[in-house]
Amino acid sequence: MQNSTNLKSVASNYGFYLALAVVLIFSLAYALSVEMFTKWYLSLILFFVLVGFGVASTKACKSASTEIFSFKKAFTAYFICVIIGLVVQSLTQFSIFNLIDPEAGAYIVEFSKEQVADTMAKFGSTQEQIDLTIAAMEQENQFSLKNQAIGLATNIVFYSIIGLIVALVFRQKQPDNL
Template structure:
């Protein structure tokens, strides 16, 4: 991986991390219940994919040699890794150190939405109550759970990154 490619990917990763933090802070400041909405995940997904793809595109433009699949994927992966890591650390700090009560509020709001969804699926009251008891036991913002979430997001975005790398790579004309 070229030095300029690494630098570009790192820059875009920082931009991504800052953008994800800004979204979290704005929602936290105005209406924390928005964190339970499905469209927030879509917004984050689009933002991550857009900045990851932009990093690959800029890296390809800056590349002085053949832009391989490895270079394309590395650029994307580094961007997403840095961005998600920054956002994850911020969430850990916000919900465990700064405002643990917000974590409990978010957990309760999530449980209410889940209960409503379970009702719509036709689950019995006993099944819903059992599921709510299990959800109550979970520590949503524990280091373990946030780590698992980070890792699973990284895997999902890496799979998408493989496709993006295939699109942006340059084929070696001598191996045709």
């Protein structure tokens, strides 16, 4: 039981450091240019930060473990850390674009609509298809609590799959008793 508590404590600490990193990244993106929230490289940075902290958490828990580091323990170490980061990411995004600066959220939606229209035009979509897509975007608030919850659930599934791979790498097999 002591080892399980230690694992959760270590993973939670890494999760809080991850949460701090996510808030810092979002704050810098907001301060530098709101348009950064529509850029692919911000998502890539967040991906590597989330996975990196998850791997570091798993490695630290394995080092701190006094027992066989099972697949379940490896996945738990990764999952606790990443879930804290993902929840804070969703809350930060919701707070920035709904509470702190709703105009920034509206600006991002407008900027995104322009990007989608340009991209669809480059791929040969008809104006009618573009108009339908833009109309659908206007009806959905991408920063609503519902959409943030859907995004969080999607991210949890995605990062859990990565966590399964990380757990396979870090697990220790039970020694065979001859």
